[in-house]
Amino acid sequence: MIRPSSDSVRTPASQSGAARRLLDAAVECFARRGYFATTTREIARAAGLSPAALYVHYPSKEEMLYQICHEGYTAALQEAESAIGGATGPEEALRDFTATFVAWHARYQMLARVCQYEVAALTPEHSQSVRQQRRRYQDLVESVLRQGEQQGIFDVGDIPGTARAILSLCADVARWYSPHLGDPGSVGALYAELAVRMAAGCARQTPSSP
């Protein structure tokens, strides 16, 4: 029997017990073999439950995927917003956002992979809802870039494109991350610096030798 074995599959849901075990098992199954290759029977078995028990908690496999994506995106956004909350300006906000978002994608790697790669399997209604959540990340980063631009500390030509690139850089951590390449915090710190470079160019530069 497969059991969720690490933090990287954990869903941030508030429910406990069987419903949560099922969701964690679904994350692991989807991340390992893909949504379409996974059966509800396999998810139930991985959670140590009967196939019928799964339907007590979730009406369908797609509903499980939606709940995983919805809760994953909600939790990551809360962490990111909370990290930005204490920032004294746009540069610090961009650093804090990037470091937190990168660390989240490394720490909850399997959950993040499911959120990123399996959304095409959602119903149109659920897909629309997840797209709206993603839009909030995009709006958040665009807003930080715009503030920096207004204050003359960033020099961003294409604000939506640059915001998308910064988010993409963070999200792809879930694909390649491995602990031997650094702990989530140190990867986050490097990426925070890279994101500020992407946004600032040389706007921050004070005169110095060439």
Place this chain on the structure above:
Amino acid sequence: MIRPSSDSVRTPASQSGAARRLLDAAVECFARRGYFATTTREIARAAGLSPAALYVHYPSKEEMLYQICHEGYTAALQEAESAIGGATGPEEALRDFTATFVAWHARYQMLARVCQYEVAALTPEHSQSVRQQRRRYQDLVESVLRQGEQQGIFDVGDIPGTARAILSLCADVARWYSPHLGDPGSVGALYAELAVRMAAGCARQTPSSP
């Protein structure tokens, strides 16, 4: 019957006829539903062939996946190396590499997704071979960054980490790209500028007003 319908699924293989049709069909099936959810029967049907005809060309589904990954990575590397070939220095080399690599991931989006997301399904031997190909990309970008650092036009603290970030930025284009967000060339041009910013910081800056 599903038929490969766009350039984004095309494999760059030299073979033509049935073997190639099968590989293109496999890319489309793997990209849509994942490797594990796809059967050789479905691939054969999508290519307009009988299940038995598939085994004339490929001994297994895994062998098809390996050939797709191997040829995909080979073709993208050739394009990138050829783009860099004419560069006059590290900054131009980094720009040309990034623009070409991004455009490749947008143009061959389905093929790139299979190369990026399905490698875990390869046998250990094939997986090792694909990892070696990936290592060549990493070495290429590290070498460009090192040259720029030596010439004082780049200011990179962590060369392997920054190379990985630039490659990751390019690769993730295959996940989010959609033509309504810009043609492959214009996304490539933006990312070329962002990659140079990531590498250069303010090393390029000549003295100017703050």
